[in-house]
Every structure is written in C-alpha cells, then in structure tokens.
Amino acid sequence: MATIQRVLPRQQNKEKRSDYRAAIKKTLRKPQFWFGLMVLGPTLIWYFLFLLLPMIRSAWMSVVAYQIMDASASQFVGLGNFQKLIENPLFAIAMRNTLTWAGMTFLLMLPSSLFVSTALSRVRVGRNLYQSIIFVPVVMSLVAIALLFRMLMDPQTGQFNQILDALGLPESKWISDESSALPVMVAIQVWKSLGTYVVILTAGLLNIPHELFEAATVDGANDRQMFWRMTLPLLGHTLTMITVMMFIDGVQAFTLPSVLTAGGPGTATFMGNMLIYQEAFSNLRFGTATAGAILQLILILFITRVLMKAITPKWSY
Amino acid sequence: MDIASSRPLVKNVFPVRTLLSQGSIHILLLFLAIIAVLPLFWSIFASFKSYKELVTSRDFFPHVWTLGNYDEIINKNGFGIALINSIIVSSVVTLSTIATSSAVGYVFARYNFPGRDKLFMVLLSTMMLPFAVVLVPLYVMIVGLGLTNELGGVIVVALWSTFGMFMMRQFMQSIPSELLDAARIDGAGELRIFAGIVLPLSTAPMAALSVFTFLGSWDNFLWPLIVLSSQEKQTLPILLNGLKSLYWTRYEMWTAGSMMTVIPVMILYVFASKYFIRGVAMTGMKA
Missing domain, CATH: 1.10.3720.10 (MetI-like)
Known part of the structure; x- marks a missing residue:
C-alpha cells in the first residue's frame, strides 16, 4: 500500500509536468503566440521604462533630499519635502x-x-x-x-x-x-x-x-x-x-x-x-x-x- | 380616442412653431460660429499688417498688405526650421501611435491569454496619471540617455498611447472572429491577417486617432519646453512662446508666428474635420 501511495503522486507529478510541457510546446508552436509576443514585448518594455519606472522614482524622489550630481547619495528625509x-x-x-x-x-x-x-x-x-x-x-x-x-x-x-x-x-x-x-x-x-x-x-x-x-x-x-x-x-x-x-x-x-x-x-x-x-x-x-x-x-x-x-x-x- | 390625446399630433402638423424654433436655433448657432472663428480670421488679416497699422487702425482688413512679418520671423527667428521640427515630431509620433495602438489593440481584442483583461486594466489605469508625476524622473532619464535638446527626447515618450490602444481595442472587438479563423484555415500567417484583414477594416478609427494624435503632438507645450532648449531644435509652440519676451509688444510678429503655428493644422482640419470630430466623439466612449 505504502509503495503504491508513494508511486502514485510521483506518477501524477510526471504526468502533470509532461502536461505542462505539452501545453508550452503547443503554445510555442502557435503563430498567435509569436505575434502577440512581438507586439506585447516592446509595449511592456516601453510602459516599464517610461511610466512604471518614472512613477517609482517619483515616489522615491519625494521622500529623499535628491542630489542632482549623485542621485544614489540622496538621503531619506521622510515627509520633509x-x-x-x-x-x-x-x-x-x-x-x-x-x-x-x-x-x-x-x-x-x-x-x-x-x-x-x-x-x-x-x-x-x-x-x-x-x-x-x-x-x-x-x-x-x-x-x-x-x-x-x-x-x-x-x-x-x-x-x-x-x-x-x-x-x-x-x-x-x-x-x-x-x-x-x-x-x-x-x-x-x-x-x-x-x-x-x-x-x-x-x-x-x-x-x-x-x-x-x-x-x-x-x-x-x-x-x-x-x-x-x-x-x-x-x-x-x-x-x-x-x-x-x-x-x-x-x-x-x-x-x-x-x-x-x-x-x-x-x-x-x-x-x-x-x-x-x-x-x-x-x-x-x-x-x-x-x-x-x-x-x-x-x-x-x-x-x-x-x-x-x-x-x-x-x-x- | 379623445381629442386631448390627439393634440400633440396637430401641433406637429402645423409647422409655424417648428419654423420659429428652428429659426432661433439657427440664429444662436450662427452667433456661436462667428464667435468661434472671428479671432482666427482677425489674426490671419492682422498678420499681414504693419506694426503701425495693427495698433492704430480698427479695420478688419489691412490697408497695405505686407509679407514683412513672415519674412522676419522665418529668416530672423527660425520659424521655418521650427515648422520642419514640428512636422517631424508630430508625424513620427502619429505614425508610431497608429502602429502601436492598432497592433496592441488587436492583440487585446482578439487574442486569448491568461491575465489579458487584468493586464489591460493596468495599462488603462495609467490614463488617470497626471503628467507631472512622471515629469521629473522622465527628465532625469532623458538627460541620462543624452536626448536633451533632441527631437528624439520629445518623440520617445510618446511612441505608445494608452488612449489609442483603448480606442483600437474597442473597435476591433467588433471584427468577427470567424473572419480571422477562416483566414487561418486558409493558411494565412498572423502578420498577414493583421495587415491584410484587420487593418483595412479599421481605417476609420485609425484616421480619427491619427488626426487626434497629430493635433495633440503639434500643440504639446510642457514637455518640449523642458527638453528643447536651443532655437534651432524647438517646435513651433515653444518658439512662439519665446516671441513674447523677444518682441515685448511687437504684436505683428506675434500674429505672424501664431498663424505659422495654427494654419498647418487648420489646413489639415479643413480636409479632415470629420475625423477630428469623430476622434473627439470617441473619447465619449470611455464611459
């Protein structure tokens, strides 16, 4: 009994993993996947660089004494600004x-x-x-x-x-x-x-x-x-x-x-x-x-x- | 059937009331139309007047037509170069926005992938973001990229448009999936489906989006003001704003500069007013 119980999950795992692998393979073969990636990849990079990153930096700048010459040396000042x-x-x-x-x-x-x-x-x-x-x-x-x-x-x-x-x-x-x-x-x-x-x-x-x-x-x-x-x-x-x-x-x-x-x-x-x-x-x-x-x-x-x-x-x- | 309920019908048959109300609506709209365009026409004619005539005469049309104002702002103040800069910036931004908005809009409208709608909501929520929030970090980044005082510094922050993506997605959701699937069965590639089927069906919203984007880019003031510092790199609104301090009260220069800035878009508007208005009406779809 014990062996069966131990074997069964392993088999399930294997099956699951091969399921995933098949799904990934299937997705990779789809032309839609490549077209979507080609479109969304650059889009997400641009949104990250020109919106998300500036937003995060903005939040950070508002709580530090920003040093223009050496930004990394800026000291945390809380709500001082x-x-x-x-x-x-x-x-x-x-x-x-x-x-x-x-x-x-x-x-x-x-x-x-x-x-x-x-x-x-x-x-x-x-x-x-x-x-x-x-x-x-x-x-x-x-x-x-x-x-x-x-x-x-x-x-x-x-x-x-x-x-x-x-x-x-x-x-x-x-x-x-x-x-x-x-x-x-x-x-x-x-x-x-x-x-x-x-x-x-x-x-x-x-x-x-x-x-x-x-x-x-x-x-x-x-x-x-x-x-x-x-x-x-x-x-x-x-x-x-x-x-x-x-x-x-x-x-x-x-x-x-x-x-x-x-x-x-x-x-x-x-x-x-x-x-x-x-x-x-x-x-x-x-x-x-x-x-x-x-x-x-x-x-x-x-x-x-x-x-x-x-x-x-x-x-x- | 009693007489009372038939009364409104009688009112509609008898046209005097309708004629009167239509007439007063026309008078009102005509008045508004004149107020809307009078300053434009006044300044078109004022830009052909000499300084002396502009400040002394009340007449609408110039007594002596002169091209001297245009000669001076083009040859002395670099308005010719600014015109070219404005055309470059607005065209590149418009072309890029059209390409990115239609492609991204299509993927969000017609592809299925996990987290699609959540991701779109996240992108859409950036529309609420005031520009001031990203202004300073964006400037620091442009300095780091070496794009200060370059047209590229103005263009790079406007390559994608959230509103454009939203508008194209909204439209492309109405393209039937069967059409795309049929093309797939016939062996067409995804790029071919997009360029050969989806884009030709979307020319109307694309035209609206392009004039809308062009106008926004042409009039953009805050960001180019920060990025473009030297005269030969500036776009029209920035150079025009500079005339204020350069020619303190030489209003004939102001009118000529203003017309250089306004007339190119006006020409576009005369030919494509339908698309301008459709683009704006579509912002009403956000609801």
Whole structure:
C-alpha cells in the first residue's frame, strides 16, 4: 500500500509536468503566440521604462533630499519635502487658484456645452457644418490663442477695449487686473475647449432613441420635464465622464496661465503645475517638485472618486 | 380616442412653431460660429499688417498688405526650421501611435491569454496619471540617455498611447472572429491577417486617432519646453512662446508666428474635420 501511495503522486507529478510541457510546446508552436509576443514585448518594455519606472522614482524622489550630481547619495528625509512644499507661501496660493480655476471652468463649461449641444441636436439642417465651425478653437494651438488674447486684451491698444469704447462701455484691464485675471482666463479656456465637450455631448444626445421623446410628448410632457427627467439621466455616463475630464484637465492647467499671464498679475493666476515646474526646473528642487506632483495625483484620485460616487448612482440607467 | 390625446399630433402638423424654433436655433448657432472663428480670421488679416497699422487702425482688413512679418520671423527667428521640427515630431509620433495602438489593440481584442483583461486594466489605469508625476524622473532619464535638446527626447515618450490602444481595442472587438479563423484555415500567417484583414477594416478609427494624435503632438507645450532648449531644435509652440519676451509688444510678429503655428493644422482640419470630430466623439466612449 505504502509503495503504491508513494508511486502514485510521483506518477501524477510526471504526468502533470509532461502536461505542462505539452501545453508550452503547443503554445510555442502557435503563430498567435509569436505575434502577440512581438507586439506585447516592446509595449511592456516601453510602459516599464517610461511610466512604471518614472512613477517609482517619483515616489522615491519625494521622500529623499535628491542630489542632482549623485542621485544614489540622496538621503531619506521622510515627509520633509511635503512639509517644505506646504510651508512655501506659494503652495496655498497655487492650491486655491487651481481649485477655483477648475471649479469655475466646470461651472461655466458644463451648462454652456449642454446648451449648445442641445441646440445642435435639435437643428435639422447644417448640424455638421455648425459643429465643425464651433470646433475650430479646439484645433488652434493653445500658445497661439494665449498670445492672441494677450494682444486683444492689451489695455492700451487692444481690440477688446476699442470695442468697449465704441459701445460706450467703461474699459476693462482684463488679464492685467488681479481681480479679473482668473475669470477672464476661465472664459478663454471655455471658448477654446467648448467644442470638445459639445461634440461628445451631441454624440450622446443623438444616441438617445428619438421614439422616447415622441412617446413623452404624446404623454403630455413639456420640454423642461423632458430635459431634467429624460435627457440628463439618459446622458448619465457621458456626463460623469466629461465632468471627470473637466476636473482632471482643470487641475493640470499649465499652458494657458504660463503663456497668458505667467501666473500674474502678482500671483493671481499662479497654478499648481506652475509651482511644480518652478520647483523642478528653476529652483532645481526635485524633491519638493515630485512631492507636489504626488499631491496632485492624490487630489485627482480623490476628485474622481468623489465625482463618480456623487453623480453615477443618481443618474445611471 | 379623445381629442386631448390627439393634440400633440396637430401641433406637429402645423409647422409655424417648428419654423420659429428652428429659426432661433439657427440664429444662436450662427452667433456661436462667428464667435468661434472671428479671432482666427482677425489674426490671419492682422498678420499681414504693419506694426503701425495693427495698433492704430480698427479695420478688419489691412490697408497695405505686407509679407514683412513672415519674412522676419522665418529668416530672423527660425520659424521655418521650427515648422520642419514640428512636422517631424508630430508625424513620427502619429505614425508610431497608429502602429502601436492598432497592433496592441488587436492583440487585446482578439487574442486569448491568461491575465489579458487584468493586464489591460493596468495599462488603462495609467490614463488617470497626471503628467507631472512622471515629469521629473522622465527628465532625469532623458538627460541620462543624452536626448536633451533632441527631437528624439520629445518623440520617445510618446511612441505608445494608452488612449489609442483603448480606442483600437474597442473597435476591433467588433471584427468577427470567424473572419480571422477562416483566414487561418486558409493558411494565412498572423502578420498577414493583421495587415491584410484587420487593418483595412479599421481605417476609420485609425484616421480619427491619427488626426487626434497629430493635433495633440503639434500643440504639446510642457514637455518640449523642458527638453528643447536651443532655437534651432524647438517646435513651433515653444518658439512662439519665446516671441513674447523677444518682441515685448511687437504684436505683428506675434500674429505672424501664431498663424505659422495654427494654419498647418487648420489646413489639415479643413480636409479632415470629420475625423477630428469623430476622434473627439470617441473619447465619449470611455464611459
């Protein structure tokens, strides 16, 4: 009995091993395996080198006093970089500006894009033409747009003040005034990227079966009821996604504020990403810069979670 | 059947209300369309004005047309070279993204292997990652590779695109497996199936992805700003941003530089607006 018991597992092992070997041989003979390996191999190497490795190094840099000349000699400092960053007076300013910016952009962008896409979904002729014209600012380079508006908003020679003059209205200092700089920049951003959200929302609206609205009309529902009780809930997933997109983009604002105002006047438009950039490439403090980036990641994950929780359950159908 | 329930039908037969509402929608959309393109047209014409005319005259069209602004930014400020740099970077990035996205998308959509969906979710989750998180280590790496101030340093970080992979996978899941199996039975190799069957069926999302990628690469600002330091290596947005400090208020230079940056993509847009819009509409599929 004992011998049999001892032999049996061994035999099973042998069988198993030969099973594996056969399976591996079979896989190796498959042309799909080689094609998949050829495609996924380089992909995984690239993701490792240009995403995973930098992420790990970023986490490491944020907790050491990074030595640029000899990185391996960097000393562990715990949360010292985070503390230094938060104690920087610019941190609170950048944080407040970034959140105000993201919130204001959202509050202006979502209703206007919903409004425009509703109009587009209802128009019977020329929809594609209107859509492609409204989309033009999206295609324009943001740096060019920033320069263009800086020029148009020049308090002395700019066209915007000339228009106000012609209409008999008081002149504005636009982006040269601390109180108006951020709202004006929000308006420029909305003008620039409205087309993106309009296209996404119009596609979503046109996906809603027309019969539903016809049925509701027959049942005596008015326009407002249909908008709040049908259109918005049926757009649920799209709305959640573009809300998240708007916030993620908003938190990462860099090009427009740095080209348009360079964070000014004073610190009125100084953003989180500009602080990270300044710490890393002007002050060469890699530790505080990556600490800032990691705080930004946490902020994005937090916002995404909160938004998903807040919006999805109510509106998902 | 009572009269009340037939009322909405009567409303639809009588077209005045429809005409009125369609008319107001057209007025609204026309107004929006003008706001959207007016700054572009204003700056196209402004780029042909002299400095004096630009700051003194309110007129939309130039009184005296001049090519002097373009002459100066191309010959003195290197905008011609920057244009070529931008074209090189954006074309290489676009070609690479198309190739990698379609191949990886195909493997994830149509091949079966253990851990496939988990691996894809991991790759997909990198889309949430803000660029700032990898910015500094990536720069240190580019310095180590000797790619600072080289176009290659801008290109190498953009060879793969997570969004592109996702988009192509999404589309290729609709290609019937039977088609691929039939080709396999006929003895076609995997590369041949991919290049001869899968790619020709996927030209629409590939076109959308390519204009989308081209635009993103053309407008990219933060990373090229860090990598490219000397004028003859810079792409258009970086050189354009430099005009701000170089020509403090010489706005005619700004307009000419802006138009050099904007017009090439605009030409592409005029011919392929359908694909631009489709590419953006497809970002809505993420939901």
